[in-house]
Amino acid sequence: MDVKTSLSATDWAQAALDAIADGGIEAVAVEPLARKLGVTKGSFYWHFQNRKALLKAALEAWEQQETTDVVRQVEGIDDPRHRLQQVFRVANSGFRNGRLTGVFAASSSDPLIGPVVERVAKNRLDFLIDCYAALGFTPEDARRWAMFAYATFMGTLQLRSDDPTALPRGRALNEYVRLCMESLIPARTESERRRA
Amino acid sequence: MDVKTSLSATDWAQAALDAIADGGIEAVAVEPLARKLGVTKGSFYWHFQNRKALLKAALEAWEQQETTDVVRQVEGIDDPRHRLQQVFRVANSGFRNGRLTGVFAASSSDPLIGPVVERVAKNRLDFLIDCYAALGFTPEDARRWAMFAYATFMGTLQLRSDDPTALPRGRALNEYVRLCMESLIPARTESERRRA
DNA sequence: ACCTGAACACCGTTCAAGT
DNA sequence: ACCTGAACACCGTTCAAGT
Numbered sequence: 001m002d003v004k005t006s007l008s009a010t011d012w013a014q015a016a017l018d019a020i021a022d023g024g025i026e027a028v029a030v031e032p033l034a035r036k037l038g039v040t041k042g043s044f045y046w047h048f049q050n051r052k053a054l055l056k057a058a059l060e061a062w063e064q065q066e067t068t069d070v071v072r073q074v075e076g077i078d079d080p081r082h083r084l085q086q087v088f089r090v091a092n093s094g095f096r097n098g099r100l101t102g103v104f105a106a107s108s109s110d111p112l113i114g115p116v117v118e119r120v121a122k123n124r125l126d127f128l129i130d131c132y133a134a135l136g137f138t139p140e141d142a143r144r145w146a147m148f149a150y151a152t153f154m155g156t157l158q159l160r161s162d163d164p165t166a167l168p169r170g171r172a173l174n175e176y177v178r179l180c181m182e183s184l185i186p187a188r189t190e191s192e193r194r195r196a
Numbered sequence: 197m198d199v200k201t202s203l204s205a206t207d208w209a210q211a212a213l214d215a216i217a218d219g220g221i222e223a224v225a226v227e228p229l230a231r232k233l234g235v236t237k238g239s240f241y242w243h244f245q246n247r248k249a250l251l252k253a254a255l256e257a258w259e260q261q262e263t264t265d266v267v268r269q270v271e272g273i274d275d276p277r278h279r280l281q282q283v284f285r286v287a288n289s290g291f292r293n294g295r296l297t298g299v300f301a302a303s304s305s306d307p308l309i310g311p312v313v314e315r316v317a318k319n320r321l322d323f324l325i326d327c328y329a330a331l332g333f334t335p336e337d338a339r340r341w342a343m344f345a346y347a348t349f350m351g352t353l354q355l356r357s358d359d360p361t362a363l364p365r366g367r368a369l370n371e372y373v374r375l376c377m378e379s380l381i382p383a384r385t386e387s388e389r390r391r392a
Numbered sequence: 393a394c395c396t397g398a399a400c401a402c403c404g405t406t407c408a409a410g411t
Numbered sequence: 412a413c414c415t416g417a418a419c420a421c422c423g424t425t426c427a428a429g430t
Contacts, residue, residue, distance in 0.1 A: 041405090042407085043415075046412080046413060051403095107305065225423085238396060238397070241425075246423075
């Protein structure tokens with residue numbers, strides 16, 4: 001791969017997302033970002049009109065990543081049970097994406113951020129509902145399950161915001177996924193359970 | 197009354213609350229506040245260590261006002277029905293207090309603000325529960341009513357944040373209060389209703 | 393006890409000039 | 412097309428000096 005000789009708006013947006021992931025919204029500051037990118041802050045204003053425009057671009061990039069891109073990672077998996085498991089694993093792997101969701105959700109009172117958070121949440125919820133429906137649940141039960149799973153996910157994000165390293169891994173992650181798939185409603189028949 | 201010759205920490209905290217009410221949390225800025233108070237920003241640092249300490253003081257003042265002070269306005273009213281009506285009227289009169297509640301609630305993800313918002317909410321809820329209980333409701337119904345009333349209040353705040361002048365007044369306020377007191381559960385006996 | 397004035401660091405924004 | 416460099420406004424913070 002060749003060395004980047006000049007930056008694009010996308011580069012700035014990604015740098016902004018990185019900054020948000022470990023410093024919150026206020027970490028989107030032109031001068032520090034320019035420093036990190038190795039250019040002067042003056043150059044920023046060739047790509048964007050102002051700081052707000054950068055935040056907007058970052059939000060757009062995030063929405064893109066969190067909808068089409070993430071779904072694409074698992075939509076190839078035909079077995080709905082396996083697909084759901086993968087969704088939970090992907091969603092809980094790596095800090096960055098979880099941190100971003102957490103930060104944006106916490107800032108959803110901001111008129112710039114709120115609508116994006118809502119769209120992303122609805123998108124995820126719909127995807128989960130489809131998965132559970134494909135598992136054989138009635139529409140209402142699929143909805144209940146999806147809400148439970150999403151709420152659980154958001155809740156673990158909240159807990160992690162205190163201790164960013166405390167994301168479920170290994171055995172804990174397996175327990176977590178199992179909980180999201182079979183604790184409240186008997187998702188398998190007895191014979192299925194014996195086979196597992 | 198005599199002319200104030202020098203400022204106190206309380207004066208700064210109140211000025212901060214005024215600023216928050218019409219500009220949000222970020223409007224708590226030392227230099228603009230100093231300008232408004234007619235002093236140089238240097239003098240601020242005699243009263244507070246930094247901006248954060250001022251925010252903290254403002255939050256404390258708000259919590260004080262919104263708990264003991266507001267309750268004191270209506271606790272003298274013996275008839276629980278009348279007392280409740282007054283609470284709703286007081287809570288919905290004037291922008292400032294409502295705006296403050298709205299802004300703080302929207303910023304409750306801030307670790308400095310969240311705990312205060314929670315305490316104030318619990319306090320108000322408990323007060324409402326007591327009122328409804330005194331009205332003769334069972335503990336569970338009193339709780340349900342109090343939650344409904346408080347949620348309705350918070351919801352109207354949310355709506356108002358778009359149009360700050362749109363707070364219920366006159367006939368609308370009467371309707372609002374009536375809704376909070378008698379729409380879901382028959383709060384009065386038939387004979388009471390005929391008397392009204 | 394309370395405030396001024398000047399200083400410094402830091403960030404947002406603009407813009408002419410460079411390649 | 413993308414960036415530098417310098418400028419300006421604005422805000423947080425410090426501190427010696429004033430009353």
